[in-house]
Amino acid sequence: METLTTVPSDPPPSTEAGTPLVMALPKGRILAELRPLLAHAGITPAVDFQDEDSRRLRFETNHPGLDVVRVRPFDVATFVAHGAAQIGVCGADVLMEFDYDQIYAPLDLGIGRCRVSVAEPATRAGKDEIAAWSRVTVATKYPAIAQRHFAARGVQAEIVHLNGAMELAPSLGLSRLIVDLVQTGSTLKANGLVETDVIAHVTSRLIVNRTALKTRPEAIGAWITRFRAAMDDLR
Numbered sequence: 001m002e003t004l005t006t007v008p009s010d011p012p013p014s015t016e017a018g019t020p021l022v023m024a025l026p027k028g029r030i031l032a033e034l035r036p037l038l039a040h041a042g043i044t045p046a047v048d049f050q051d052e053d054s055r056r057l058r059f060e061t062n063h064p065g066l067d068v069v070r071v072r073p074f075d076v077a078t079f080v081a082h083g084a085a086q087i088g089v090c091g092a093d094v095l096m097e098f099d100y101d102q103i104y105a106p107l108d109l110g111i112g113r114c115r116v117s118v119a120e121p122a123t124r125a126g127k128d129e130i131a132a133w134s135r136v137t138v139a140t141k142y143p144a145i146a147q148r149h150f151a152a153r154g155v156q157a158e159i160v161h162l163n164g165a166m167e168l169a170p171s172l173g174l175s176r177l178i179v180d181l182v183q184t185g186s187t188l189k190a191n192g193l194v195e196t197d198v199i200a201h202v203t204s205r206l207i208v209n210r211t212a213l214k215t216r217p218e219a220i221g222a223w224i225t226r227f228r229a230a231m232d233d234l235r
């Protein structure tokens with residue numbers, strides 16, 4: 001299966017003036033942290049947006065020119081890169097993984113703070129010099145980030161692609177290492193792993209589609225300004 005990271009240049013109809021802008025927001029933990037920012041930016045989505053059990057995915061807001069859609073965190077970048085949504089909020093981890101050339105990330109929102117790290121079983125930590133190996137198995141949901149990280153050290157990463165519970169992989173013989181998000185470190189600790197290398201520090205970003213920014217600069221620019229002001233308000 002081919003994954004498009006260079007997206008077609010034709011703007012979809014939703015980037016044309018006159019239709020509401022669509023803002024893609026991630027379900028889950030970022031959305032919880034984002035709520036005060038949305039409120040300070042003056043965005044009030046329809047009532048059932050707050051209900052994560054609601055089966056609706058697209059919601060009107062108090063602004064006739066803005067709708068919000070609630071999608072999986074990894075999919076926010078894909079919706080925005082393809083112009084299906086013109087604005088979004090997304091972790092830098094996801095942006096690094098996909099490296100979409102159609103996404104511009106003008107604002108660091110300072111939420112969703114964590115890091116992408118390499119970890120290994122505490123019992124084996126410090127015993128081997130990974131840079132001396134030619135290949136290593138790595139369980140992760142970030143195959144591109146992991147591959148780039150190890151390739152830069154001359155090591156070929158053989159990726160075991162998981163969508164969660166990476167921490168189980170070393171003890172069950174699925175991989176030697178994992179690459180995953182770490183915040184407090186408690187998940188690693190609870191699973192007998194230690195962080196050995198920080199690949200990148202992560203926060204969430206306001207992202208926009210580059211073509212939409214060219215075709216609707218006032219509307220999108222106004223939302224960037226509002227989010228910046230909302231961050232200043234909350235400081």
Ligand SMILES: Nc1ncnc2c1ncn2[C@@H]1O[C@H](COP(=O)(O)OP(=O)(O)OP(=O)(O)O)[C@@H](O)[C@H]1O
Pocket residue numbers: 026027028029030072073074090091092093094112113114163164181182183184202203204
């Ligand atoms: N422990 C954490 N602390 C802070 N931020 C985190 C943490 N884990 C993830 N994040 C940030 O939140 C984003 C979404 O993570 P979350 O765990 O809510 O989604 P997910 O498990 O990838 O979603 P799903 O599998 O349901 O699609 C990540 O891309 C990252 O930027």
Ligand SMILES: O=P(O)(O)OC[C@H]1O[C@H](OP(=O)(O)OP(=O)(O)O)[C@H](O)[C@@H]1O
Pocket residue numbers: 163164165166180181182183184185186187188
């Ligand atoms: O360092 P910590 O504070 O323990 O946080 C790290 C954990 O948070 C994320 O998982 P999440 O809780 O989102 O669950 P998931 O595996 O379903 O994505 C991440 O994948 C780690 O497992």
